[in-house]
Amino acid sequence: MTIKNNEITLYNGGKEAFPRIIERIEKADKSIVLAMFVWRDDKIGNQIAEKLLEASKRGVTIHIIKDKLGMVFELAEERKKSLFHKEFDLKLMIKAMFMDMFYPMEGKGKFHKQTKSPIYNQLTNSHNITVDKDNVRSDHSKYYIFDDSTLIMGGMNIEDKSIYTDVEGKEYIDFMI
Known part of the structure; x- marks a missing residue:
């Protein structure tokens, strides 16, 4: 689906959407x-x-809003690795453990201590990036705004199963516009 002038493009899954998102990050010059x-x-x-870090080095101001509730799903599904939520939160960890018990998947990882990666620390x-990751928003938002x-x-979401498959080999297709 495309509408010209005020262009609307439908991206069918991560294979279509992520290259456009990365292209927009690379072209951003303000925010x-x-x-x-x-x-x-x-x-x-x-x-x-990494692309956001490169943009910040060009002087682009970046604001990341990461819903803390997403941590429950990050830790209950797939390989159980969250990029932002590395600190132990008992309430959300208990929710993740209950979800894990009722979310059977062959090949998913075990619970393990989250370690901060170098990219997380960067x-x-x-100084050009603000990260709001400590609030439970419960709104399930997924959006990018480039240069207003x-x-x-x-x-x-931002996860490999949006491009490839999940740990069971199932393909997921979420849409972006």
Whole structure:
């Protein structure tokens, strides 16, 4: 779906959406606002983080809004790695453990201590990047705003299963516009 002038493009899954998102990050010259529910510490999660760091070094101001409730899903599903939520939160950890018990998946990881990756430290310590990760928003938002003029939004989290498959080999298709 495309509408010219005020252009609307439908991106069918991560294979279509992530290249456009990365392109927009690379072209941004003023600001990026990004809100995300799930952001995993995986290949695409780190790639997006690296591109944001590169943009911040060009002088782009970046504001990341990461819903803390997404941590429950990050720790209960897939390989159980969160990019931002490395600190132990008993209340959310209990929710994740209960969800894990009732969310059977072959091949998913075991609970383990979250370790802060170098990319996490760089993102949270950059002077051009603000990270709001300590609030439970419960709104499931997923959007990017580039230079106050381009919006990409929809149902896709930042996680490898948006591009490839989940740990069971199932393909997921979330849409972005």
